[in-house]
Amino acid sequence: MSAEISRRSLLRAAGLAAGAVAIPSALGACGDGAKSGVGNAGAQLAPWPTYKPAKIPAPDLAGNASGLQHGYTKYPANLGTATSGVPGDGSKVRAVVITYGTPPAPKETNKFLQAINAALGINLELTVIPDADYQAKMATLMAGDDLPDLINFGGGYVLPREAEFVASKFADLSEHLSGDAVLAYPNLASIPGYAWKGMGRIKGRIMGVPVERPATGSLLYVNRQLWQGAGLADKAVSDGWTKAEFFAGAKALSKDRRYALGASKAGFFGFQVHCGAFGAPNLWKVENGAFTPTYATEEFKQALLFMRDLQSAGAYYPDAMTVSQVDAKTQFAGQTTASITDGFGAYQTLIPAAKGAYDVVPALPYQGGASGAKQWASRGIFGYTVIKKAPAERVKMLLRVLDFLSASFGTKEYELLHHGVEGTHFTRNSSGAPVQTETWTGGENRVNLPVGYLGDAPAVLYYAGVTPAQITAMHSFERKTEAGLVYNPAFGLTSDAASRSEAGIKKAITDALVAFVSGRSTVSDWDNAVKKYLADGGSKMAEEYAKEYAAAN
Amino acid sequence: MWRRLVRDRLLWLFLLPGLAYFLIFHLGAALGMGIAFTDYWPGGGIGEASWTGPGTFGRMFGDPDFWHAVLNTLEISLLQLVFFFPVPLALALLLHSLTSTTVKRFVQNVVYLPHFISWVIVVAVFQQILGGAGVLNGFLADNGMHTIDIIGNPDAFKPLLVAQIIWKDSGWGTIIFLAALSQVDDTLYEASVVDGAGPWRRFWHVTLPSIRPVIVLLLVMRLGEILSVGFEQVLLQRDAVGPAAGEILDTFVYYKGIVGGDFPYAAAAGIFKGLVGAVLVYAANKIAHRLGEQGVYR
Numbered sequence: 114m115s116a117e118i119s120r121r122s123l124l125r126a127a128g129l130a131a132g133a134v135a136i137p138s139a140l141g142a143c144g145d146g147a148k149s150g151v152g153n154a155g156a157q158l159a160p161w162p163t164y165k166p167a168k169i170p171a172p173d174l175a176g177n178a179s180g181l182q183h184g185y186t187k188y189p190a191n192l193g194t195a196t197s198g199v200p201g202d203g204s205k206v207r208a209v210v211i212t213y214g215t216p217p218a219p220k221e222t223n224k225f226l227q228a229i230n231a232a233l234g235i236n237l238e239l240t241v242i243p244d245a246d247y248q249a250k251m252a253t254l255m256a257g258d259d260l261p262d263l264i265n266f267g268g269g270y271v272l273p274r275e276a277e278f279v280a281s282k283f284a285d286l287s288e289h290l291s292g293d294a295v296l297a298y299p300n301l302a303s304i305p306g307y308a309w310k311g312m313g314r315i316k317g318r319i320m321g322v323p324v325e326r327p328a329t330g331s332l333l334y335v336n337r338q339l340w341q342g343a344g345l346a347d348k349a350v351s352d353g354w355t356k357a358e359f360f361a362g363a364k365a366l367s368k369d370r371r372y373a374l375g376a377s378k379a380g381f382f383g384f385q386v387h388c389g390a391f392g393a394p395n396l397w398k399v400e401n402g403a404f405t406p407t408y409a410t411e412e413f414k415q416a417l418l419f420m421r422d423l424q425s426a427g428a429y430y431p432d433a434m435t436v437s438q439v440d441a442k443t444q445f446a447g448q449t450t451a452s453i454t455d456g457f458g459a460y461q462t463l464i465p466a467a468k469g470a471y472d473v474v475p476a477l478p479y480q481g482g483a484s485g486a487k488q489w490a491s492r493g494i495f496g497y498t499v500i501k502k503a504p505a506e507r508v509k510m511l512l513r514v515l516d517f518l519s520a521s522f523g524t525k526e527y528e529l530l531h532h533g534v535e536g537t538h539f540t541r542n543s544s545g546a547p548v549q550t551e552t553w554t555g556g557e558n559r560v561n562l563p564v565g566y567l568g569d570a571p572a573v574l575y576y577a578g579v580t581p582a583q584i585t586a587m588h589s590f591e592r593k594t595e596a597g598l599v600y601n602p603a604f605g606l607t608s609d610a611a612s613r614s615e616a617g618i619k620k621a622i623t624d625a626l627v628a629f630v631s632g633r634s635t636v637s638d639w640d641n642a643v644k645k646y647l648a649d650g651g652s653k654m655a656e657e658y659a660k661e662y663a664a665a666n
Numbered sequence: 667m668w669r670r671l672v673r674d675r676l677l678w679l680f681l682l683p684g685l686a687y688f689l690i691f692h693l694g695a696a697l698g699m700g701i702a703f704t705d706y707w708p709g710g711g712i713g714e715a716s717w718t719g720p721g722t723f724g725r726m727f728g729d730p731d732f733w734h735a736v737l738n739t740l741e742i743s744l745l746q747l748v749f750f751f752p753v754p755l756a757l758a759l760l761l762h763s764l765t766s767t768t769v770k771r772f773v774q775n776v777v778y779l780p781h782f783i784s785w786v787i788v789v790a791v792f793q794q795i796l797g798g799a800g801v802l803n804g805f806l807a808d809n810g811m812h813t814i815d816i817i818g819n820p821d822a823f824k825p826l827l828v829a830q831i832i833w834k835d836s837g838w839g840t841i842i843f844l845a846a847l848s849q850v851d852d853t854l855y856e857a858s859v860v861d862g863a864g865p866w867r868r869f870w871h872v873t874l875p876s877i878r879p880v881i882v883l884l885l886v887m888r889l890g891e892i893l894s895v896g897f898e899q900v901l902l903q904r905d906a907v908g909p910a911a912g913e914i915l916d917t918f919v920y921y922k923g924i925v926g927g928d929f930p931y932a933a934a935a936g937i938f939k940g941l942v943g944a945v946l947v948y949a950a951n952k953i954a955h956r957l958g959e960q961g962v963y964r
Contacts, residue, residue: 252708273928378905618926
């Protein structure tokens with residue numbers, strides 16, 4: 114249970130490095146032929162898993178199967194069971210996931226982990242990688258040959274050669290999950306189709322299990338009382354602002370060491386929200402089968418110009434590019450900033466963090482341009498979990514573990530995974546809803562023990578500590594923006610060029626974005642950065658996506 | 667030879683752990699440089715990589731971004747050499763001139779402390795004070811004065827780096843100078859006082875010549891690291907000013923290799939950095955010898 118490198122693995126890494134010179138020269142002539150691509154075009158496609166929704170308590174606010182969540186204003190009175198028997202075989206299971214919390218307490222003292230281990234019937238050895246170290250640690254993990262049983266690739270990162278790595282080192286799950294085979298794992302069968310498609314196939318095969326997320330992507334959360342001061346809060350919730358209203362309000366709010374727009378170096382001035390509002394395509398545009406990156410569109414440029422105006426008007430937190438997303442949340446909670454851009458699921462932390470001092474409401478996208486007021490959709494997943502190559506029995510056992518972790522809302526399994534052990538991590542209020550104890554809020558919780566990133570139920574709108582009125586407001590936001598959701602046509606498509614170069618060129622284009630919005634570069638600098646993006650791999654990606662798209666549709 | 671080995675076996679035994687460290691983690695790891703000549707990628711393993719020859723170096727030398735990073739690194743290094751390198755020396759002289767050991771010990775402890783604070787904290791403190799929403803600008807704005815743009819201003823970035831390193835490490839840097847100063851023969855001072863030398867003459871004709879070998883040694887070693895200017899410090903602040911002002915060779919390698927997955931390119935840049943350092947140390951050492959100094963080695 115640690116993110117540290119053991120002595121053994123260090124020595125192994127050194128040995129690996131020592132072998133680096135001798136072997137390649139011996140292999141000299143093998144060309145690229147041995148390494149076939151990761152694309153799906155031309156490959157025989159394993160059918161997607163059959164969708165069979167689980168029996169869940171009737172929601173108060175109905176969702177649908179395309180990413181609108183079910184909402185619950187009260188906790189279900191009677192919990193069902195989602196699994197039968199203990200999924201594990203008592204063996205040790207090593208897993209690697211990203212974390213946004215602090216390292217969990219060791220299993221000797223961690224009652225939450227003990228309870229999960231007992232329920233899963235395994236001895237879970239979880240390595241958590243802090244968000245900030247994710248890329249570096251994962252590169253080291255990929256370079257070593259000591260792979261864990263389960264890895265979740267997620268958190269919005271696309272690692273270089275991720276698809277190739279998964280294809281070469283992890284179990285092909287197609288025979289276990291494709292078509293009706295998935296019905297052996299009823300909770301995996303209840304993961305909706307868009308999540309599987311968002312994960313995508315590699316060489317036509319199903320290589321992982323997705324951790325589902327609702328369709329709504331990043332949005333602007335606002336402090337209702339502060340924006341009410343600018344006379345705008347009601348309109349943000351009812352019909353959305355015009356561009357001019359938003360600008361004037363943001364400018365007026367930003368004074369006396371308070372700033373209208375909170376931002377962090379992870380969010381690049383919240384460009385996803387602004388570019389969505391201006392009607393820019395969600396990362397890729399497909400038109401007559403041809404792909405164009407959003408960076409090369411006029412709408413994207415217009416959004417950047419608008420963000421630059423906001424920046425020079427002093428509406429952004431001035432040191433936005435020095436603060437982490439965690440710090441940006443703290444500033445929003447402390448009302449230094451009057452809004453923050455974050456993922457939809459962030460309501461679970463942003464609303465309780467206000468401690469009732471102000472209301473946190475989701476702002477509808479503003480009318481940015483002619484085709485504006487659009488909301489970028491998410492990939493439909495947080496990430497996906499892969500299983501190390503192993504005998505079929507072990508793969509099946511690990512799939513049963515993931516099946517347990519994916520147990521849906523309103524079951525005993527879900528309650529254990531999301532709320533902990535009754536009496537230790539939660540107590541019940543008069544209506545039977547879980548109330549977090551100090552053990553939970555003090556650190557023994559899902560944030561610090563992020564098993565939810567290995568497998569999770571299709572997300573519903575319910576959270577202990579968020580009131581029914583707030584749940585209703587979030588659901589109404591999802592419903593109102595559903596029609597205007599802009600999907601990324603490349604989600605779920607696989608491209609060799611993307612696998613090789615996307616991680617690198619993404620850094621260059623976001624650097625250019627930041628320089629432009631900060632007022633350090635000109636429109637022609639931006640245009641040049643876009644040209645470089647296309648030349649360094651963007652065009653190749655577009656070509657390959659087009660081929661993949663044609664094969665998939 | 668063999669007899670000497672047997673005779674000094676205890677000394678060799680003491681050396682062994684250090685030797686093993688360098689063999690495994692420096693020499694052993696240095697063999698990994700080989701990946702610069704292959705198409706290695708982390709998930710593929712060494713065995714699957716194929717030989718590509720020196721093509722990666724051609725790609726690197728033709729890349730304006732690479733040269734830009736080298737130039738930034740050299741600029742920062744030069745600024746550090748001019749503005750940071752003399753500070754510990756001056757501070758050491760000042761400390762050395764203190765007669766009260768209590769005061770001296772106290773000041774020494776205080777100036778050492780920042781060295782033990784991690785860069786994350788140091789950078790955060792500088793941002794809290796000098797940032798657009800920081801203490802300084804808050805004060806200026808409250809008093810109706812113009813605010814000054816330091817954090818996030820590309821022009822101020824390099825001086826800011828030097829200021830941070832002066833604050834953090836100049837105290838720590840005094841240790842070697844203080845040790846050298848304590849070696850200066852007191853009778854020399856006494857003799858010069860008898861001859862009527864004032865404080866400045868004593869410094870110029872006694873102190874400085876006595877510690878010159880140490881200064882030259884440190885200077886030569888510093889030249890070997892001319893292309894290393896504090897990876898962590900820069901990585902933490904680069905995004906605020908962008909690559910034009912803030913990309914150094916080490917962050918460039920990080921983004922190419924770790925983030926971008928182009929390990930051969932990153933290895934090639936590492937080799938370039940190592941070679942430049944080695945050549946500079948060799949040349950500077952030669953020059954030191956010409957000037958009659960000991961240098962680092964003979």
